[in-house]
Amino acid sequence: MHKIFYTESECPKEASRCGDFGDFKCKCNCGRDCSKFGWCGKGGLYSSTKQVEYSNWCVNRPETVHKAKLDNKQVYETKKCPAGKARCGNFGDYSCKCGCEQQCSRWGWCGQGGL
Numbered sequence: 420m421h422k423i424f425y426t427e428s429e430c431p432k433e434a435s436r437c438g439d440f441g442d443f444k445c446k447c448n449c450g451r452d453c454s455k456f457g458w459c460g461k462g463g464l465y466s467s468t469k470q471v472e473y474s475n476w477c478v479n480r481p482e483t484v485h486k487a488k489l490d491n492k493q494v495y496e497t498k499k500c501p502a503g504k505a506r507c508g509n510f511g512d513y514s515c516k517c518g519c520e521q522q523c524s525r526w527g528w529c530g531q532g533g534l
Contacts, residue, residue, distance in 0.1 A: 426476055427451070427459045428507065428523040429516055435459045437473040448522050449477035477520065505529045 423443045430436045430445035437445045437453035447459035453473035454465045500506045500515035507515050507523035517529035524530060 426516065429514075434523075434525070438470065439473075444473065446473045446476050448517075449520050450475060502527075 425445045427435050427447050432440050437447050437459050438457040447453045451459045452465040452469035455468040494514050502510045506527055507517045507529045508527040517523050521529040521531055
């Protein structure tokens, strides 16, 4: 049986986590590496200790990708999110996820780079 992969921003374990968590796996967003400690980031220890299988979603897409529903909630791409374009996160009975080159901020907005 294949395990479901989630992006780091959708990881049921905790945001910015990566690795194998038993029933599911979490993989870092585009351009980010998964450290041997199970956290996503760029440069330094993230790069020098990276776990390739859980790093850089856009380059190394997993075969089994979570696309359907998360806890029986409808999942929308950002551009089709009922809460508004560029929104991400859980919104009651549905959730919205960012595109491949973007990350979800803790305030529920998609974007690239730091704040």
